[in-house]
């Protein structure tokens with residue numbers, strides 16, 4: 276298994292501005308019986324995305340032509356709250372997203388996303404509003420997420436710095452495997468156990 | 473005042489840092505790793521891929537709770553559920569991990585059996601691929617939920633990469649009035665701070681109202697810390713904590729017990745230690761709380777009218793409230809009391825322990841569940857079930873017309889076939905009222921076990937204080 280990598284991405288974005296989107300909406304619990312990570316992209320936002328008869332809900336943003344081929348989700352405040360299910364980023368990545376932009380992410384979701392090459396881009400509410408305004412004028416607005424510089428930008432907007440855990444950033448830029456990194460501390464962990472036995 | 477006063481969180485943190493490289497998160501030692509069928513398969517797969525074994529099977533405990541049927545045994549599970557349950561058994565066997573499997577008389581919800589069997593102890597770091605691991609903080613431990621990648625990390629190394637959280641004191645002073653419970657405290661905290669209010673923080677609950685709670689009540693409060701965005705919630709251990717742990721199967725015994733208690737007594741936050749922020753709540757002014765929306769922060773006192781979207785200045789918040797009320801089919805400005813209910817669910821890791829069932833049965837005794845309501849009682853563990861049956865609580869529930877089930881998460885997450893039908897309204901003692909949480913299209917009102925019983929009897933959302941005062945509701 277190779278560690279996910281990310282350097283820079285320029286892509287169109289799609290907007291889901293609801294606040295407090297929980298991971299039960301991102302991927303409902305009934306799809307958590309999988310024992311692998313496959314096929315979750317099709318179930319992403321399932322209960323908003325499909326009608327009761329299973330056909331796509333034309334009113335939902337991901338079913339609209341403008342969503343095709345987008346790789347960036349512009350989300351509302353406190354995205355990914357609730358359950359710790361890593362199935363949520365698996366489903367977002369399965370759909371094709373590589374970054375989510377929001378004023379705030381829930382902690383566990385943020386950590387889970389970084390481990391799967393999905394960049395949680397935190398921007399201030401004012402910048403978020405500016406992005407929404409720019410996107411409203413131009414549905415094909417290209418947004419650039421540059422991980423090395425930790426910036427996000429779009430035409431007419433100078434690069435905005437976003438906070439990201441420096442270790443996670445290094446892991447993503449260099450393809451560092453976190454489990455491999457942790458294994459290097461085996462000796463220290465043993466010494467810890469001996470001290471605390 | 474000690475030289476370098478520390479909070480409970482800080483003490484546990486400092487005591488578990490194995491290593492810390494510049495620029496990298498701390499390597500934190502994990503004392504106890506709880507595992508369940510839903511968030512572990514892909515983690516065990518990583519171990520297999522890399523030829524790794526579980527490093528400390530003796531610090532790892534597995535149980536089946538999410539996908540397990542609460543009636544009809546194993547065969548009642550659907551095919552994917554059966555595969556998932558079998559896989560956990562196989563993984564536990566392959567790695568020598570203790571498992572509370574389907575036929576175990578101690579099987580139960582992971583956050584119920586940890587404390588019940590004495591695995592959960594003060595001062596520990598405890599993780600599980602489950603956000604309600606915050607429950608274990610009631611014992612003065614640091615318990616938090618992790619993702620499946622991290623489950624793999626802990627299985628393989630017994631360590632986790634972690635950045636230190638900030639601390640938030642949640643101070644609840646004053647005496648609760650009759651009919652108001654631990655569940656109402658936490659629902660009121662969430663209504664005050666919102667579902668994102670604790671993000672980046674660990675809560676420490678302090679104050680006379682928290683000290684007065686029994687361990688079960690403290691677990692109920694800590695359980696829902698995650699609903700405020702905090703990954704962990706903690707309560708300083710005291711004699712109640714030690715008495716709860718004493719004598720349990722995996723608790724220290726003899727001289728080791730005395731040493732442990734001496735260590736645990738050092739854990740409470742030192743005088744003069746500071747938190748990054750503080751939230752306060754007056755317990756005496758609280759009424760029974762219910763949620764009215766689609767996140768646990770959307771709560772009101774049961775006697776209050778539902779909020780008006782026009783009262784919110786922020787456009788996104790206003791839109792969120794409108795969307796929630798529309799989903800719930802509730803009208804702004806109207807009372808929530810009297811809303812007809814289809815289902816009452818008593819269970820989940822928030823409120824399914826013996827004291828919860830006892831309180832509910834006490835209120836239900838001699839009364840009937842309204843004919844329009846389906847009430848389901850799901851004990852948190854098979855041990856709770858047996859203890860409840862030994863006291864005759866099951867008879868009270870059954871005679872009232874409620875359905876008495878085997879242990880599991882059940883309708884809290886609706887993965888095992890126990891679920892709402894589209895449009896049905898439930899009052900639940902669980903922790904999440906997200907859209908579709910209890911079944912696609914289902915609507916959930918979160919409340920205490922007492923409010924749940926009063927509602928079941930009345931057939932509509934009802935104030936438990938009426939029944940407590942001897943009224944017929």
Ligand code: SF4
Pocket residue numbers: 537538581582583602604820821822880881884885902903
């Ligand atoms: S009872 Fe509900 S919240 Fe608790 S562990 Fe089970 S599914 Fe999660």
